Amino acid sequence: MDxxxxxxxxxxxxxxxxxxxxxxxxxxxxxxALQGGLLAALALAAHQPDFTGRAVLLALMGLVLRGxxxxxxxxxxxxxAGIVEERRPFVGFVPSLLAGIGLLAAAxxxxxxxxxxxxxxxxxxxxxxxxxxxxxxxLVVARRKALSQCVGYLVLDNGIYGFGVATVGNIPALVExxxxxxxxxxxxxxxxxxxxxxEEFDHMNTDQLDTLRG
Amino acid sequence: MSxxxxxxxxxxxxxxxxxxxxxxxxxxxxxFAGRQGPPLLQPYFDLAKLLRKGAVYSSTTTWIFRAxxxxxxxxTAAALLLLPTGRVAAPVAFPADFVLLAYLLALGRFFTISxxxxxxxxxxxxxxxxxxxxxxxxxxxxxxxxxxxxxxTGALSLSQILPTTSLLxxxxxxxxxxxxxxxxxENARMPFDDPTTHLELTMVHEVMVLDHGGPDFAFVQYxxxxxxxxxxxxxxxxxxxxxxxxxxxxxxxxxxxxAVACGVGVVESGMARLRLLRVPQLLATALAxxxxxxxxxxx
Numbered sequence: 001m002d003x004x005x006x007x008x009x010x011x012x013x014x015x016x017x018x019x020x021x022x023x024x025x026x027x028x029x030x031x032x033a034l035q036g037g038l039l040a041a042l043a044l045a046a047h048q049p050d051f052t053g054r055a056v057l058l059a060l061m062g063l064v065l066r067g068x069x070x071x072x073x074x075x076x077x078x079x080x081a082g083i084v085e086e087r088r089p090f091v092g093f094v095p096s097l098l099a100g101i102g103l104l105a106a107a108x109x110x111x112x113x114x115x116x117x118x119x120x121x122x123x124x125x126x127x128x129x130x131x132x133x134x135x136x137x138x139l140v141v142a143r144r145k146a147l148s149q150c151v152g153y154l155v156l157d158n159g160i161y162g163f164g165v166a167t168v169g170n171i172p173a174l175v176e177x178x179x180x181x182x183x184x185x186x187x188x189x190x191x192x193x194x195x196x197x198x199e200e201f202d203h204m205n206t207d208q209l210d211t212l213r214g
Numbered sequence: 215m216s217x218x219x220x221x222x223x224x225x226x227x228x229x230x231x232x233x234x235x236x237x238x239x240x241x242x243x244x245x246f247a248g249r250q251g252p253p254l255l256q257p258y259f260d261l262a263k264l265l266r267k268g269a270v271y272s273s274t275t276t277w278i279f280r281a282x283x284x285x286x287x288x289x290t291a292a293a294l295l296l297l298p299t300g301r302v303a304a305p306v307a308f309p310a311d312f313v314l315l316a317y318l319l320a321l322g323r324f325f326t327i328s329x330x331x332x333x334x335x336x337x338x339x340x341x342x343x344x345x346x347x348x349x350x351x352x353x354x355x356x357x358x359x360x361x362x363x364x365x366x367t368g369a370l371s372l373s374q375i376l377p378t379t380s381l382l383x384x385x386x387x388x389x390x391x392x393x394x395x396x397x398x399x400e401n402a403r404m405p406f407d408d409p410t411t412h413l414e415l416t417m418v419h420e421v422m423v424l425d426h427g428g429p430d431f432a433f434v435q436y437x438x439x440x441x442x443x444x445x446x447x448x449x450x451x452x453x454x455x456x457x458x459x460x461x462x463x464x465x466x467x468x469x470x471x472x473a474v475a476c477g478v479g480v481v482e483s484g485m486a487r488l489r490l491l492r493v494p495q496l497l498a499t500a501l502a503x504x505x506x507x508x509x510x511x512x513x
Binding site (some may be wrong): 021093100104107108127 | 258494501
């Protein structure tokens with residue numbers, strides 16, 4: 001609990017828990033940007049002390065996309081659609097938070113049993129990344145508005161990225177750029193879809209899509 | 215243990231200075247509002263005035279109503295005996311004494327709530343219900359937080375836990391934040407309860423003690439001052455640096471208690487009371503912080 005890596009991961013865990021309890025989109029998107037910054041710092045910290053130009057460049061790209069571009073795109077979508085907060089989620093905010101504690105405990109237990117999780121140098125990285133993945137899935141399932149679900153998808157993606165950075169070590173640059181591009185395209189498509197959705201129906205509640213007839 | 219040992223001296227100091235905490239908070243709030251504020255000794259004047267008066271008891275109440283303030287004061291004073299002050303061991307210390315601390319506070323609250331229900335007033339019943347609701351979330355937070363600290367320090371007695379905590383450990387920081395939130399809730403301070411409100415509907419703690427008068431009300435007020443002292447000492451105990459000299463440590467701990475009171479005053483000046491529906495959300499957040507701390511230390 002004393003290494004820089006562990007402190008970064010603690011911040012990641014706390015940001016996930018906060019995400020579960022947040023109602024306002026502006027706060028959730030700010031938190032998403034913070035997670036992007038944390039992951040960039042993780043990418044650098046995992047490779048110390050030998051910083052290569054490539055590692056710095058990839059961390060910078062991750063920072064620009066995850067920390068700036070994605071939150072900005074979603075903020076723009078939210079503003080255009082005129083939605084401010086998640087009003088009636090499927091699972092309330094306090095139950096979400098309590099579920100988050102359960103998920104954290106599960107992530108810790110699983111992380112300790114995984115062969116890679118046992119490496120002492122990684123510390124909290126594997127459980128924290130697993131917890132971030134769980135949080136993302138939970139957000140996708142438990143929220144009503146499409147924008148919240150998109151935030152959940154990005155949190156999930158953050159978790160996978162953290163897992164990869166920490167465990168694989170030197171991901172080939174092409175693979176890393178590929179995943180970043182994937183996420184970028186996904187966010188662009190989701191932003192456009194959400195915009196159309198809100199234009200057409202004046203809301204973003206995905207549960208009401210069930211009643212559509214072609 | 216001799217009567218003049220630092221630990222007993224600290225207890226005496228707590229009994230003497232506890233009402234001063236409330237006037238420090240009132241002074242800070244007044245300073246933020248550009249007013250002068252009440253005299254520093256006002257709580258003592260109030261207590262003296264109340265103690266000189268007689269008490270009036272409704273014919274519908276039973277012994278429970280009279281026992282409420284007495285038990286509240288007795289349990290809070292007893293809980294104070296368990297708390298190490300500064301880096302000095304408490305007069306009473308044994309393994310797992312933090313469980314007794316939590317339950318002494320719970321016993322006092324139980325009797326306060328019972329006394330409120332005993333009056334049969336609907337307002338007091340409402341206050342009792344709110345108090346029980348908040349306590350149901352605040353108590354597990356206290357226990358989980360102290361359990362996390364116990365596991366972190368490898369000690370089981372408060373007198374060994376508090377002197378060995380270091381704020382540099384992230385888990386201790388998490389517990390400290392959660393305890394600060396619970397302090398505000400337990401002592402009916404601003405984001406949870408407005409201590410200066412005048413409307414029964416918006417009260418939480420005060421509405422439970424509306425029917426107490428005279429010496430009984432003095433007991434209630436003194437017990438709540440002691441409770442604020444207890445919580446401030448618990449919270450500041452996490453922050454204080456180790457010091458070899460027991461007397462220096464004791465002085466530091468008193469300074470820490472007043473520093474926490476100043477912090478409460480600043481928070482109260484800057485915040486409005488939360489909507490009642492949002493309160494459980496804030497308490498659940500504190501609970502989550504201690505749970506994270508516990509999970510991290512157990513890992």
